[in-house]
Amino acid sequence: MQAGIDSQAGPGAPAKTSLDARQTSTAPGLRLEMESVSLVYQAGTPFASRALNEISLVVEPGERLGIAGPVGSGKSSLLAVLAGMEAAASGRVLHDGREVGGKNPPAPGSIGLAFQSPESCLFEKTVYDDVAFSPRRQGLADGEVRRRVEEALAATGLDSSRFGHKSPFSLSAGEQRRVALAGVMAVDPRALLLDEPTAYLDPAARRELIARLVDLNRRTGVTMVMVGHDMQELAAFAERLVIIDGGRKAAEGAAKTILTDVDLLDTYGLDPPGTVVLSRLLSVATGRDIPAVTGEEEAVGLLLRLMADGGIMSPP
Amino acid sequence: MKVNNMISGQYYPGSSFFHRIDPRAKILAVSAYAVVLFLVAGFGGLVLLAAGLAAGIFLAGVPPSWLWRGLRPVLLLIAITFLFQVFLTGGEELARLGPIPVYREGVFRGAFLALRLMLLVLSGSILTFTTPPVLLTDALGRLMSPLTKIKIPVYELALTMTIALRFIPTLVMETDRIIKAQKARGALAAAGGPVARARGILPVLTPLFVTSFRHADELAVAMESRCWRGGRGRTVRRKLAFNRRDAAFGLALLALLAVSLWVGRFQPGELEIWR
Incomplete structure (x- = not known):
């Protein structure tokens, strides 16, 4: 490790400028692509099980893609293969057109991958050190590391000066989750892949995290893929949605189209967003053709409009 | 692999x-x-x-x-x-x-x-x-059961072994997951001297220990809440004959x-x- 730091100490300045150049670049997002990818666990043993089956998928640079599906449908496996962390049994995974997986790891620092409950991978003595781990590994200068850590913690809603010196193990589960996600974001990846980042968080924290992710994506243009099971959350996050079932791609399309297709969601045991249910109920109650809405703000707007033109009674 | x-x-x-x-x-x-x-x-x-x-x-x-x-x-x-x-x-x-x-x-x-x-x-x-490993420890426990007469906690030992075996795949999967997660953070570059490499295991070892202790703790609570009280007077579901x-x-x-x-x-x- 010492050698690594020494060798990086010399060209510290150029590293910084190249980083700056990347940040000013207009399309920093990575393009992810899968070509009929299959994945088999424990191949060649009596325990072999097929996790992914001929999946093809493109995630455009800067896009926010949601992945939904029943439990055990292969969502998490899909994420690991898409990240290039798990080698596919057949098919190709491409990052910006370059094949990855197996002996071709993804370009260093290009991928930020957070598995389910990423807080179980915290290990450093302090929050600061844990988040700083990857930037330090990337050989960045101290000042740049500090900037990355503070930015990443801020992006997850934690104040570095308040939490930086604490032990990650002394924090609440929600705070640990944020630290772990900050650790992934501190890599300053070009694609962020998150496996149910809001699982086990309280409702307020979920909403906030999703909002922060969307904000980060809009500010930096980083490609984002999120696996989720809460459709309202996916409605707030995703531009496009893929439904996985039994290791196969069951449906794909604009988030709004899929989330308002109640029958389609029902086929795969997924609950439509509450706002979609609400707009349906309103249609029935008012006898008017009310379009399904997926966003919570949209739903509020819809209610206000209906109240204004007398479609429904305003509360007494 | x-x-x-x-x-x-x-x-x-x-x-x-x-x-x-x-x-x-x-x-x-x-x-x-x-x-x-x-x-x-x-x-x-x-x-x-x-x-x-x-x-x-x-x-x-x-x-x-x-x-x-x-x-x-x-x-x-x-x-x-x-x-x-x-x-x-x-x-x-x-x-x-x-x-x-x-x-x-x-x-x-x-x-x-x-x-x-x-x-x-x-x-x-x-x-x-x-x-299957569980059956193996079960049988070992049964074979050694005469030893309970001389106050050797055979049943508890067999149970400990069964639990240990049961958790091997869990911990292996856990390790696999942690390795992948840390790899994604660039934490597992196998470079440098022996000290650096030993330190390189920490990102895997620390979370693994934390998780294992949590598993153990949760299991103990779960067993107690289901009235586990040791081997005396216990009956078995799978009778061997x-x-x-x-x-x-x-x-x-x-x-x-x-x-x-x-x-x-x-x-x-x-x-x-x-x-």
């Missing part, structure tokens, strides 16, 4: 004759086989024992590739044993490797010991190939061991190297 192999462990699922034999019978059989293996002094007995084992392997329906997997870890040991015997046993000169003489007795004795070790490992593998199949197996094995012992008995003057 390696991780996956560890998950499947030694058990080869199936329903062969050997799979269905009472695990207690299998444990006793393998123990008896091992003892006879070391009592037999002549090649004839060893060959008979090998034939018996081959029949057992056939009855277990385990593919040869799996046997090879069971044997591979000890091949080096077997090879070293063989070479030691070949070069360090005196007797009638057979050939010369450069300046080193090779004696007939050395080759003979080396081959004998190598075969004996191989049979020992393979007979053990048959047991683990055809018996010896049946005709076990009896037939036992008799066949006894016959094999007896004949092997007689054929391979120590005969003075025949092999002075077996002092």
